[in-house]
Amino acid sequence: MYSFPRIVRIDLSSEKVTQEQVPPGLLRDYIGGRGLGTWAYIDEAGYGQDPFAPTNPMVFATGPLTGTTYPTAARSVLVTRSPLTGTISSSNIGGRLGTILRKAGADVLIVTGKANNLSLLKFDGENIEISSAKTLEGLDTHEVDNKLKQNHPKAAILSIGPAGEKLIPYASITHDLEHDFGRGGLGAVMGSKNLKAIIIEGSLKIPLFDEEAQRKHVKKMVQQLKKSELYRLYNSYGTKFYTSIYNSLGGMTVNQYEKNKDERIERLAEVEIKKFETAHKSCSKCPVACRHTYEVNGEKIYTPEFETIGSLGPNLGLFDPSIVLPLGEKLTKMGVDTITAGHTVATFIKLVKAGKIKEPENRKWDFGSKDILELFDAMIATDSEVGRLLSKGSAKMAQELGAPELSPQVKGMEFAVYEPRKFMGQALGYGISNRGACHLHGGATIAVEALGAPLKVDKLTWRGKGKLVANSLKIVTLIDSLVTCVHAFYLYVNLNVMAKATPSAISSRFTSWVPSIALKFLNYSTMAVALENVTGEKFSTKTLDQAAQRIITLERLYNAKVGFSKEDDYLPRPFYERKTPESDPIDRHQYTRELKNYYKAMGWDEDGLPTAKTIEKLGLGEVASKPVHSP
Numbered sequence: 001m002y003s004f005p006r007i008v009r010i011d012l013s014s015e016k017v018t019q020e021q022v023p024p025g026l027l028r029d030y031i032g033g034r035g036l037g038t039w040a041y042i043d044e045a046g047y048g049q050d051p052f053a054p055t056n057p058m059v060f061a062t063g064p065l066t067g068t069t070y071p072t073a074a075r076s077v078l079v080t081r082s083p084l085t086g087t088i089s090s091s092n093i094g095g096r097l098g099t100i101l102r103k104a105g106a107d108v109l110i111v112t113g114k115a116n117n118l119s120l121l122k123f124d125g126e127n128i129e130i131s132s133a134k135t136l137e138g139l140d141t142h143e144v145d146n147k148l149k150q151n152h153p154k155a156a157i158l159s160i161g162p163a164g165e166k167l168i169p170y171a172s173i174t175h176d177l178e179h180d181f182g183r184g185g186l187g188a189v190m191g192s193k194n195l196k197a198i199i200i201e202g203s204l205k206i207p208l209f210d211e212e213a214q215r216k217h218v219k220k221m222v223q224q225l226k227k228s229e230l231y232r233l234y235n236s237y238g239t240k241f242y243t244s245i246y247n248s249l250g251g252m253t254v255n256q257y258e259k260n261k262d263e264r265i266e267r268l269a270e271v272e273i274k275k276f277e278t279a280h281k282s283c284s285k286c287p288v289a290c291r292h293t294y295e296v297n298g299e300k301i302y303t304p305e306f307e308t309i310g311s312l313g314p315n316l317g318l319f320d321p322s323i324v325l326p327l328g329e330k331l332t333k334m335g336v337d338t339i340t341a342g343h344t345v346a347t348f349i350k351l352v353k354a355g356k357i358k359e360p361e362n363r364k365w366d367f368g369s370k371d372i373l374e375l376f377d378a379m380i381a382t383d384s385e386v387g388r389l390l391s392k393g394s395a396k397m398a399q400e401l402g403a404p405e406l407s408p409q410v411k412g413m414e415f416a417v418y419e420p421r422k423f424m425g426q427a428l429g430y431g432i433s434n435r436g437a438c439h440l441h442g443g444a445t446i447a448v449e450a451l452g453a454p455l456k457v458d459k460l461t462w463r464g465k466g467k468l469v470a471n472s473l474k475i476v477t478l479i480d481s482l483v484t485c486v487h488a489f490y491l492y493v494n495l496n497v498m499a500k501a502t503p504s505a506i507s508s509r510f511t512s513w514v515p516s517i518a519l520k521f522l523n524y525s526t527m528a529v530a531l532e533n534v535t536g537e538k539f540s541t542k543t544l545d546q547a548a549q550r551i552i553t554l555e556r557l558y559n560a561k562v563g564f565s566k567e568d569d570y571l572p573r574p575f576y577e578r579k580t581p582e583s584d585p586i587d588r589h590q591y592t593r594e595l596k597n598y599y600k601a602m603g604w605d606e607d608g609l610p611t612a613k614t615i616e617k618l619g620l621g622e623v624a625s626k627p628v629h630s631p
């Protein structure tokens with residue numbers, strides 16, 4: 001029999017574990033993952049918990065498809081309040097964690113409280129064990145994983161590095177050496193609970209309503225997926241194939257958005273990185289298999305994403321793969337988000353140039369200089385004035401030194417490497433993302449604007465971008481709630497009958513005139529069919545669309561209740577005023593118009609606040625009335 005979701009609660013302070021089955025209506029309303037996790041977080045903690053308070057829960061949430069053979073469905077999500085941004089924050093991770101959580105019977109795992117000393121938490125589906133992690137203190141994430149795997153070879157292990165122990169607000173959490181809850185400082189929340197590592201073991205069978213129907217459905221999806229040209233690219237290079245595309249489009253960050261292309265970037269292009277490849281892997285049961293292991297100067301490097309290479313490479317004026325790849329690996333081991341770390345050092349360089357930080361005489365803290373590598377050590381050591389500044393992240397560091405415009409951030413989180421002045425949907429996406437500037441939580445419109453998936457739209461036009469971002473964000477939110485992988489989504493989603501019947505020359509005319517049509521051409525009934533096969537409940541694209549709107553609106557409500565407003569939906573001033581050799585400034589007037597169109601598409605008012613009618617329609621009244629804690 002199918003049943004989802006079961007919530008397991010672990011209180012580190014009382015060392016108690018409790019379990020409950022939540023009402024089935026939640027499955028329809030919030031699906032799982034990011035949706036169910038956000039509901040469970042607010043239900044548990046209300047609004048405005050201090051991110052480092054023991055009462056700030058960490059909510060690990062799987063989805064109804066997790067651990068089944070649905071392509072890319074081994075993933076899970078962590079929801080909590082971010083110490084970097086103060087927003088509600090969620091992060092989607094690959095590997096085996098999601099599958100093993102479900103095998104342990106924990107569709108949702110809520111961890112609250114705080115252990116007395118640095119500790120290790122083990123959960124096997126019924127019991128918990130909290131033991132001292134004294135011998136792991138100060139170790140990096142790979143050292144912890146390797147040690148714990150000796151006695152728990154089949155377990156899913158999560159660990160923090162020295163950065164998480166020191167509560168650096170952009171600390172990450174690593175799983176299986178190469179998967180991370182990367183953005184938003186979720187590793188610092190784990191550190192604040194005195195948790196060095198979590199071990200999850202489980203052997204339950206994952207429930208499935210109609211195995212035969214799902215087997216046939218998945219077989220068809222995998223056949224279709226393997227025909228796609230994008231599949232070949234992801235399979236061969238992972239996200240690194242973006243490097244050549246964005247460089248040729250003039251859409252990269254070079255020297256933190258001073259330029260957008262550079263011929264030296266070709267040294268970091270996918271075919272060059274491929275020369276270091278030693279192994280080809282996959283997250284659990286994923287047919288896309290976009291993970292690769294490399295070896296650089298005798299060191300093993302696990303799957304750096306395009307954003308890591310971009311942020312630590314061209315963004316800092318560094319183009320040598322033998323420097324950039326090991327740097328990414330080192331930061332993952334230390335347990336920090338590579339995107340925020342790269343931008344923090346880049347902003348530090350700009351603060352030096354602006355005369356806000358004094359450079360020592362024997363150092364050259366400039367783009368392209370190897371001397372800047374020492375700044376990454378300083379940010380984790382935190383025992384110097386330079387380290388203290390760097391450990392804040394770029395936004396708070398620049399704010400403290402009186403130059404907030406030097407940090408490329410929204411709501412306190414730095415942009416990924418994509419140049420917003422080159423892609424108008426991406427510009428708006430950075431602005432409206434509920435967890436701070438993020439290419440994914442902003443709707444991943446870059447897929448449509450740069451890769452032409454599913455259909456190409458004009459990247460520079462503003463017309464229709466508010467609606468495009470709304471539609472695209474709904475899809476990403478569903479992916480995060482099922483929980484599957486955004487990388488592979490456009491590989492198996494069908495174009496609908498209308499799109500198939502329209503010659504591409506005509507459909508691309510439509511989509512360049514009204515970009516939001518590109519996503520109207522999508523038929524994501526494949527998600528609805530899979531959900532029905534797995535759960536036995538009826539789903540339609542309409543119910544899925546409404547679930548996505550509900551989840552995004554609930555996140556927005558959270559942020560509004562803790563003090564964020566429409567002013568926090570704008571990019572830093574220089575992006576509206578300065579050009580680069582490849583990009584013009586963003587037109588603030590058009591940005592504002594499409595921002596309002598985005599609000600409208602979501603059922604929010606002109607100030608970006610969900611209207612009473614929308615709250616009622618989405619059934620958010622009860623969760624909206626949870627207590628608001630004072631700062």
Ligand code: SF4
Nearest residue numbers: 072283286288290485
């Ligand atoms: S597409 Fe890549 S990252 Fe996504 S689930 Fe598959 S192997 Fe993992």
